[in-house]
Amino acid sequence: MWFDPEVAATFAHVVLDPPPSATGRTFWAAALGGTWRAAGPGPDHDASLVPEDGDAYVHHGREAARVPALVLEVDDLTAAIRQALDLGATEDDGLLRSPGGLALRLKPAEPDRRRAPARRWPDGTSSRLVQVCLDCPAAGAEREARFWAAVTGWAWRDCDSPEFVCHLVPDEGPLQLLVQRRASAEPDRVTVHLDLGASDREAEAARLVALGAVRGATGDGWVVLHDPDGRTFCATGQPPEAP
Secondary structure, eight states: OOOTTTSSSEEEEESSSSSOOOHHHHHHHHTOOOOOEEEOOOOOOOOEEEOOOSSSOOEEEOOTTOOOOOEEESSSSSHHHHHHHHHHOEEEETTOOOOOOEEEEEEETTOOOOOOEEEEEETTTTEEEEEEEEEEEEHHHHHHHHHHHHHHOOOEOOOOOOOOEEEOSSSSSSEEEEEEEESSOOOOSSSEEEEEEEHHHHHHHHHHHHTTTTEEEEEEEEEEOOOOOOEEEEEOOOOOOOO
């Protein structure tokens, strides 16, 4: 697959959709450490979770607004949009969609971005939102991985487990992407969930449950959780300073 290595994402944002309830906003502010403030990386965003240090990269949209799951900042917007379309993206009323149907937005890069550091908690552990997992129908997972590798320009790292296609890791920035083959064919499009990296996975899961999350299954290196609105996410053993 052809792509221009000069067209790469310099900073990534994730958008909570549907937007969290008031209880959900309180949960995420405590879970990640930050304060919700009005504004966001696009006209359809309502609020950003601003960390104590570094730039905001978690946002939510307005109620009933059509928002992208991911927003990527790029140096050359025109070239990046053209490349995304060449690689199989479609345009949908102002948004781009990946071959698997995941909405994204490209925007001009902001100068001097700073990644938020991991938060250290009173028990001495630390954590940070480090990853967005792309949950792909298995039949289209390889194509989706190649698309995002090209659009981001990030390093492809193979995964040991056949459940996962790859990690996509930036040189800098707050988020990496994990491309996962979803066991279920439903829904028939790509969805996302958030992964927190933690110095102590079990302690992090317990902290999140105390804040209002509901614990789900335990996997090989992760704990599935659900926020107060039922949104699925994971606490993982990835280093909180990753990527």
